[in-house]
């Protein structure tokens with residue numbers, strides 16, 4: 102293992118602090134971490150993920166469905182029952198090996214199993230590495246909406262092995278790039294010219310800093326949702342389309358970032374040069390900033406009004422002279438105009 106190619110970032114949360122390890126060829130290291138601390142391990146993953154851990158302790162692999170269907174209370178019930186049959190106890194470990202779906206589900210199962218069991222995330226998607234696996238937000242979906250049942254339950258460690266990205270489909274890579282682009286606006290620094298390892302580590306560092314200062318998203322952690330209000334609306338509309346037309350989460354966030362830039366410009370919060378920077382940054386990641394042609398502009402507005410973070414008014418994270426902030430009660434006509442200009 103090349104030790105120089107490993108970067109460790111701490112998420113500082115007092116006695117719940119943990120390390121996020123970013124590098125290549127980390128699986129051997131994951132085994133060392135586990136075997137020095139735990140006697141029995143349950144690995145939650147998906148069949149489609151062509152990566153597995155060779156563990157030197159008693160372990161079993163539990164597979165869950167490949168998409169959002171895995172994030173359901175039914176799957177929580179099924180997996181938890183299997184863990185009990187396997188004999189997993191509170192002093193044992195759950196490993197979530199996968200993208201955001203697996204780490205959201207695995208983290209939620211861990212938070213309730215035996216009223217709270219240790220877990221670690223081994224992220225295998227770019228989006229998982231720079232976002233979902235870090236920060237302890239776990240959740241499953243209800244028919245009434247995404248991530249409606251969940252918990253804040255921090256992992257004991259997170260491992261981001263960049264080698265796993267070699268098998269990731271292109272659209273899933275772009276999904277991660279959408280979230281990476283977001284960090285450029287949050288931190289006001291550019292990731293351009295950095296290696297992939299440096300970029301992932303920098304994004305994790307920014308996320309870790311926000312999580313450490315606002316673990317339960319009572320304030321500034323909400324800024325990590327830049328581009329997400331319109332992004333979620335576009336992503337949700339895509340679910341009604343054929344698979345080939347749908348946008349991944351990060352692709353939809355990219356459109357949402359440009360929309361947020363345009364809205365901030367229209368409100369006089371940023372100048373044209375800063376708006377242009379939004380477009381340039383997105384393009385530097387190979388991301389499209391325009392609404393897909395199938396988007397239904399009127400229902401996007403309705404969806405955004407129902408956004409669970411909006412609290413009944415049109416609320417956005419917007420750029421401004423002092424950086425990003427949450428802006429409430431944005432005029433509906435202005436939002437409508439910007440959607441139509443996109």
Ligand SMILES: NC(=O)c1ccc[n+]([C@@H]2O[C@H](COP(=O)([O-])OP(=O)(O)OC[C@H]3O[C@@H](n4cnc5c(N)ncnc54)[C@H](O)[C@@H]3O)[C@@H](O)[C@H]2O)c1
Pocket residue numbers: 147149150151152167168169172199200201202203205225226227228229232233234235236237238239240248265266267268269270273276350
């Ligand atoms: N908890 C949080 O803070 C947070 C943040 C952002 C997103 N999320 C959640 O994350 C989920 C999306 O996660 P995602 O974008 O990682 O998608 P995902 O977990 O659905 O993975 C995408 C697809 O890639 C496959 N895959 C995963 N790793 C692979 C690999 N290395 N090689 C080949 N295929 C692989 C998966 O099986 C899946 O089909 C959403 O449910 C979202 O709500 C959570």
